[in-house]
Amino acid sequence: MTLYALGYPLAHLLGGMMLLCAFSLLSQRRLSAMISIYQIEALILSAAAFWQGFAQGEWNLYLTGVITLVIKALIAPIVLRSIVQRFALIRAVETALPVGVSMILGVGLIGVAVLVVLPTTLNSMTLTREDLAISLSVVLLGLLVMTTRRNAVSQVIGFLSTENGLVLAATGMPGMPFVAELSVALLVLMAFMVVGVFLFRLREHFDSLDLSGIEDIERRGR
Amino acid sequence: MAMPGFGLSPVAVFLPLVAAPAVAFFGKPLQGAVVNLLLCGCVFLLTVGIFWAPGDGLIRADRLGALFGVLTGFVALTTAATNIAFVRAEAASMSVRRWRVYHAMFAVMLGTTLLGLYADNIGLLWVAVEGATISATLGVSLPRTASALEAAWKYFVLGGVGIALALFGTMLTYLAAQPVLHAGLNAMSFSALEANAAHLDGALMTLAFVFLLFGYGTKAALVPLHGWLPDAYAEGPIPLTATMSGLMLNVALLALLRFRHLMQVNFSAHGGAMQPGPFLLALGLASLLLVAFSLWRRRDARRFFGFSSIENSGIAVFAFGVGGAAVIFAGLLHMILHTLVKSALFQALTRAAALRGGAGPGQYGFSHLRGMLASNGWLGWLLVACVFALTGLPPSGLFASEFLIVSQTIQREPVLSLPLGAGLVLCAIAIIRMVGPLAFAPPPKGAMRLPAGRGLGFMYLHLVLVLVIAFAMPAVLVGALSGIAAGLQ
Numbered sequence: 001m002t003l004y005a006l007g008y009p010l011a012h013l014l015g016g017m018m019l020l021c022a023f024s025l026l027s028q029r030r031l032s033a034m035i036s037i038y039q040i041e042a043l044i045l046s047a048a049a050f051w052q053g054f055a056q057g058e059w060n061l062y063l064t065g066v067i068t069l070v071i072k073a074l075i076a077p078i079v080l081r082s083i084v085q086r087f088a089l090i091r092a093v094e095t096a097l098p099v100g101v102s103m104i105l106g107v108g109l110i111g112v113a114v115l116v117v118l119p120t121t122l123n124s125m126t127l128t129r130e131d132l133a134i135s136l137s138v139v140l141l142g143l144l145v146m147t148t149r150r151n152a153v154s155q156v157i158g159f160l161s162t163e164n165g166l167v168l169a170a171t172g173m174p175g176m177p178f179v180a181e182l183s184v185a186l187l188v189l190m191a192f193m194v195v196g197v198f199l200f201r202l203r204e205h206f207d208s209l210d211l212s213g214i215e216d217i218e219r220r221g222r
Numbered sequence: 223m224a225m226p227g228f229g230l231s232p233v234a235v236f237l238p239l240v241a242a243p244a245v246a247f248f249g250k251p252l253q254g255a256v257v258n259l260l261l262c263g264c265v266f267l268l269t270v271g272i273f274w275a276p277g278d279g280l281i282r283a284d285r286l287g288a289l290f291g292v293l294t295g296f297v298a299l300t301t302a303a304t305n306i307a308f309v310r311a312e313a314a315s316m317s318v319r320r321w322r323v324y325h326a327m328f329a330v331m332l333g334t335t336l337l338g339l340y341a342d343n344i345g346l347l348w349v350a351v352e353g354a355t356i357s358a359t360l361g362v363s364l365p366r367t368a369s370a371l372e373a374a375w376k377y378f379v380l381g382g383v384g385i386a387l388a389l390f391g392t393m394l395t396y397l398a399a400q401p402v403l404h405a406g407l408n409a410m411s412f413s414a415l416e417a418n419a420a421h422l423d424g425a426l427m428t429l430a431f432v433f434l435l436f437g438y439g440t441k442a443a444l445v446p447l448h449g450w451l452p453d454a455y456a457e458g459p460i461p462l463t464a465t466m467s468g469l470m471l472n473v474a475l476l477a478l479l480r481f482r483h484l485m486q487v488n489f490s491a492h493g494g495a496m497q498p499g500p501f502l503l504a505l506g507l508a509s510l511l512l513v514a515f516s517l518w519r520r521r522d523a524r525r526f527f528g529f530s531s532i533e534n535s536g537i538a539v540f541a542f543g544v545g546g547a548a549v550i551f552a553g554l555l556h557m558i559l560h561t562l563v564k565s566a567l568f569q570a571l572t573r574a575a576a577l578r579g580g581a582g583p584g585q586y587g588f589s590h591l592r593g594m595l596a597s598n599g600w601l602g603w604l605l606v607a608c609v610f611a612l613t614g615l616p617p618s619g620l621f622a623s624e625f626l627i628v629s630q631t632i633q634r635e636p637v638l639s640l641p642l643g644a645g646l647v648l649c650a651i652a653i654i655r656m657v658g659p660l661a662f663a664p665p666p667k668g669a670m671r672l673p674a675g676r677g678l679g680f681m682y683l684h685l686v687l688v689l690v691i692a693f694a695m696p697a698v699l700v701g702a703l704s705g706i707a708a709g710l711q
Contacts, residue, residue, distance in 0.1 A: 116429060117429070119425070120425040120426055120428070121397075121425070121426060122425075128397065136390070139390060143383060143386070146379065152375070155379060159379075159383075159386075162383075162386050163386065166390060166393075169393050170393055173393055173396060173397060174405050175405025175406060176393065177345065177406065177407050177410060
């Protein structure tokens with residue numbers, strides 16, 4: 001079966017492309033570009049889920065792929081774009097750290113992920129362990145995006161990218177019961193509800209979605 | 223004595239979850255509060271019944287879960303009872319729709335907390351914690367003030383990160399179980415993992431534990447990740463965001479305890495895992511010491527006692543880190559006692575703030591609440607008793623558990639007993655210094671003598687229970703707790 005022989009390289013290719021997306025999220029200063037990159041990342045993720053479903057013969061993973069495709073790659077970016085348009089947030093994102101520094105930190109995090117995962121998973125299948133290293137890198141990079149941005153929307157994008165990393169890890173697990181995938185999808189949905197609520201209310205209280213204004217309140221309030 | 227097959231655990235979990243949408247769409251605030259009370263009453267009875275019919279399958283209470291389930295049901299019941307007075311006092315402060323959301327979130331929080339305690343599946347446990355986080359964030363954001371939104375945002379971001387890390391840890395645990403339990407649901411079941419803990423992939427389990435520690439540690443408000451808790455406790459409607467979400471700390475702490483047990487067994491059997499103790503000791507001590515220094519500068523009572531919850535999470539985690547049946551017994555006892563004291567205290571504070579003009583966020587400044595004895599004797603003495611109980615000085619109930627923890631630490635980790643003792647003493651001084659102003663100082667201008675309303679009896683009942691459990695523990699409870707502790711050492 002030539003197609004099955006592709007299992008290993010193709011899964012890695014998709015994972016690597018996701019890592020690339022997660023990394024370029026760090027470098028982007030504009031929200032619209034960040035949303036586009038996130039969308040591409042989610043598309044690749046759904047492709048990875050479909051591929052894993054085919055390679056492992058697990059029907060559940062096809063379902064994960066569909067959920068990812070519909071919610072993360074289509075609906076989520078539409079909502080995010082509408083928020084950006086509604087609040088006229090087209091201007092550049094203000095970062096808490098210079099882009100160069102955060103890129104260096106990102107490289108460091110990928111190094112940490114590889115160094116941590118590869119030696120500890122010597123007994124597992126090769127596919128799983130390298131998939132795991134890649135997905136941990138995506139998770140950590142997403143968290144880094146969350147910490148280096150002050151804007152609420154870009155923090156949310158960082159969080160969504162983190163979730164993509166988690167789902168990538170889940171799809172790579174051999175025969176993982178569906179509980180995890182379903183709940184991750186659920187979380188995204190809920191997160192959107194919550195975040196949507198937040199963003200609209202933040203708007204009532206602050207003129208922009210820049211959360212640095214929040215710290216003034218913190219200073220005055222205590 | 224347990225009936226096989228039939229179980230009350232899923233009923234207790236799903237009853238509030240099913241009731242939540244009904245509460246969310248219908249009823250006036252006061253009706254919602256009454257329905258909520260009835261619901262909590264039923265759930266409490268169910269949590270008691272679980273001892274006889276835990277059931278089996280995914281949602282199945284073990285002894286530890288059942289014990290904390292009763293505690294959760296009891297605290298939820300008294301909170302729902304005192305909540306009626308809170309709703310009556312505050313009905314005008316929020317729209318009817320928000321009150322409905324409030325009561326729905328109350329039910330969701332109760333259901334998810336019980337799910338977290340009863341789930342015999344690491345994935346379900348994670349779902350429970352996630353659901354509780356979402357309901358708590360919604361609750362915190364309810365007053366719609368700028369500071370409430372800030373608190374909710376902080377909670378959402380930190381909680382989201384914690385949840386993400388915990389899920390990664392959960393998946394790694396599943397992977398670590400592959401060599402023995404193979405693919406499928408069995409590899410996510412706590413009881414199966416426990417039975418095969420010695421044969422798990424130790425290195426992977428260690429990696430998983432680090433993620434779980436930081437993931438559930440966020441929910442337990444351990445120190446580098448505690449930032450959300452004081453804000454969340456200080457904002458939002460107090461019965462939901464302080465009393466009910468305090469119960470969620472227990473779920474996170476018990477999750478840490480169970481995962482620690484897997485690690486410890488694996489380590490003892492030379493399965494390749496690292497010893498979990500040092501991780502827990504470090505985080506526990508850091509929490510305790512940070513609180514010991516930050517308690518001194520708080521002017522808001524809810525924030526202040528929020529920090530004290532971080533302290534008590536720290537103490538429990540420290541106890542779990544020391545290891546051994548006796549100290550785990552003490553840690554569990556400490557969690558039970560602290561939950562009872564802290565929930566009574568928050569209920570009393572709500573009442574006190576209501577006497578002084580309103581129980582909304584921002585009305586809990588110590589200067590605003592001072593001299594409570596002049597306003598109402600019963601309430602004043604109740605506050606004195608609760609705050610004193612928190613110090614852990616004798617004859618407060620917490621003394622029993624803290625004494626056990628300290629003496630065990632001296633035996634097993636003598637070097638650490640010094641910082642532990644220093645932290646405990648500093649916290650005790652910082653807390654006891656609040657008793658005087660809160661009760662005996664002259665009240666602010668315009669404060670009158672007012673009736674405290676019904677429901678104070680529940681809070682006194684909490685304190686009586688604390689004393690009974692601490693100093694005259696029924697033999698049944700001693701047996702149950704030491705059995706649990708011995709099984710999890």
